[in-house]
Amino acid sequence: MKVTVDQDKCVASGQCVVAAMEVFDQRDEDGIVVLPNAEPPAEQADDVRHAAAVCPALAMEVQD
Numbered sequence: 001m002k003v004t005v006d007q008d009k010c011v012a013s014g015q016c017v018v019a020a021m022e023v024f025d026q027r028d029e030d031g032i033v034v035l036p037n038a039e040p041p042a043e044q045a046d047d048v049r050h051a052a053a054v055c056p057a058l059a060m061e062v063q064d
Helices: 015-019 042-054
Strands: 002-005 060-063
Touching: 015 042, 042 060
Parallel strands: none
Antiparallel strands: 002 060
């Protein structure tokens, strides 16, 4: 699994962090999503897909 985020699209809602806090984080200064690990382990796949689905800005893409 590979995850990419478009920080220019991100609206800093934090839904991705709520859905998959082991994978996503937010910058302290503006809340924009950061992705410490673009290739999360398989056991986090469901949470990552859910995070992408609930993102109001559709700022992330998940590839298997």
